[in-house]
Amino acid sequence: MREINCHEEKIHLCGNIQSFGYLFIFEDDKCIGVSENCAAIAGEEYSAMLGMTVDDVLHRIVPSFELRGENINQAVSDSMFARYADRVTILQNDYFLSLYKYDGKIYLEIEACNPLAVKTTKLYYYAKHLDDRSSGNSCWQALTELIKDIIHYDRVMVYRFLEDNSGQVIAESKSADLESLMNYRYPEFDIPAQARELYRIFHARHTADVSAEAIPLMGRSADDLDLTRCSLRALSPMHLEYLKNAGVKASASFSIIVDDELWGLVACQNREPMHVDLSQRHLCTFLTQYAVNNYLADFQKKQVKVQKNLSQLKHDLKSDLLVKRDLYDVLEKYAVRIMEVMNGQGLIIKRDRAIMMVGEVPDKKMLREIDKKIATAEFFATDRFKCDGPSEDVEMYPGVLRISILPANNWYLYVFRKERLIEETWAGKPEKVMQVDEDRKITFPSPRSSFEAWKKITKGKAEKWQSSELAFIENITQIIQQAVAQRGGEIDELNKKLVRSNNALDTFGYTLTHDLKNPLTTIQLTAQMLLHKKDISGELLAKSMKNILEGTQLMRDMMDKVYQMSKVNHVDFVFEPINPQSKIVNIVENCKQQYKVPHLEFIMGETLPVLGERTLIYQLFLNLVGNAIKYSSKRQNPQVSVKSMRQGNKVRYDIKDNGIGIDLKDGDKIFEIFSRMSNTEGFEGSGVGLSIVKQIASKLNAAIHVESELDVGTSFSVVFKDVPEPDRMHLVS
Incomplete structure (x- = not known):
């Protein structure tokens, strides 16, 4: 007997649509597929519609429709508006008509309108509600409130996918008489892989009535009619059964896409059948993406703050390591700060027979067991450490990280995390139940029938080490090793x-x-x-x-x-691959404010990665781009551009402006400290910027060249040497 899994079901080739709409599919301008219910709006049975052209079908259903012939192809081929949508009247009833091209075919969808039209005048207030943080709510909570107001469903949730592909409710708005599902977990198999992929491609799905009969498509076989982007596509019988078991009679979902990946869903449920029409779905999809932008902006602000603190710690540590003679004392000074950044409860630095302990750490017996089990690994990290030693602390510290500072000297740094009891509430016990179909000789997953709260307590685990934390501790170790190497030099x-x-x-x-x-x-x-x-x-x-x-x-x-x-002259810098794009964007935004040129036209070309030290790279572009903006700021139409190109094993950056220009008759004199040109009167500065640029270029093993014409503009070129191909570099920004 063969087992059929949910992910094997071809839900995009189901051959059925929902009862609130009508579908016509055309290939080579001939109707090859049509929903069986088409007679209700076309006055003809489906058999008469097959073979008709797009024009014929539209003329029969909506005689006054404005698009004809080539205009239809143009409307559905426009890269900006790939789906044409309009509100039309058919037999004295209002419908939404949409046309789009997919898989080499043209799809014509017609669906009923809701009596209460969406008020686009409220869009500004919707956006303001998402922007408002004064109430302490997240953008996701605000989003659930708005979508509930738009579609009037009983429950609207934001459901986030976790690393193990299970999901968790992180925001919710509901009717007062419903029990909250906030923080509830759902297993991965509730939303199989192929369904997630459709959510990633097509961002709005809904079922108006889970009990309504599906309308079959006539003409070509179901396998030839791909409904991936069809708003009317009927849901899988398994999923419909799942919704019925959950007490849901209508559902809607809007995809939360972050970096082109499915981050989560806005899941909407109603206890009675209810249609969410095209205008409502479009508005909800727009607001969902607006909330994503807010989320990313908030996330970026937090990351900038964290990176600033980390950079300061690394800078302080590097400075002390270079100045102070006893490296062990320096590490002791920074141990607490390193432990806090790593979110650890304890830290140990071990050197030969010397050992320094900070915070809550395991006893020496467990430390010996850890070393025995890890052996010679230079870097080891786990959140589920177990050993069979006699220590009483074995189960208390499942979070163990060890990194080798100086292997030859037996220098190791350990960070520990204590056990964290995790209590999770699941919407029903997360287990698959299989059903047997004796006629077809197959078994298949049964849709879950129980959604009662089920609590799970996880023991023997610590909080998982984040990739950013692992990168930080590796970076700290490299700083220490570089300091030791530098101090031990000839x-x-x-x-x-x-x-x-x-x-x-x-x-x-x-x-x-x-x-x-x-x-x-x-x-x-x-x-x-x-x-x-x-x-x-x-x-x-x-x-x-x-x-x-x-x-x-x-x-x-x-x-x-x-x-x-x-x-700039007294510090040795460590080179690393850097793409300066984000630095350049920040410099431009700051300089536009500093020199009061909000109308600046800034053109950013391709930015290729280079080898350099991030501080020097920033200073280099700060002076070059800053000067370009400053000396073109008094133009009526100031323009500045930055672009790069590869030249063999070199990367060249060009910074060009339409500013006051430079008199180059004295050649390299412009790079001398305090040297200012006669035409710079009226612009702030003291003639040091280009001298700093020259010194930095020398530090970066880069060549700098300038071309300029008075009152026309200036172009600086910086050529970075010995730059590997991008696929051979691990980039930082």
């Missing part, structure tokens, strides 16, 4: 670095003594004049004081900029 290399640093200091010293002469001379002459001149007028005194203040401010600004530039 004295000769240190001497070379010292010579380079001294040369840089000599350059800065010369720059200061040379370029600060002018403001210092101005201050000196003004002070001498005030000292020797008698009967000074108030006007002259004010002017003199102003000269002194301006001179001191200029000197202060120059020294601040020199300090900024000095920071």
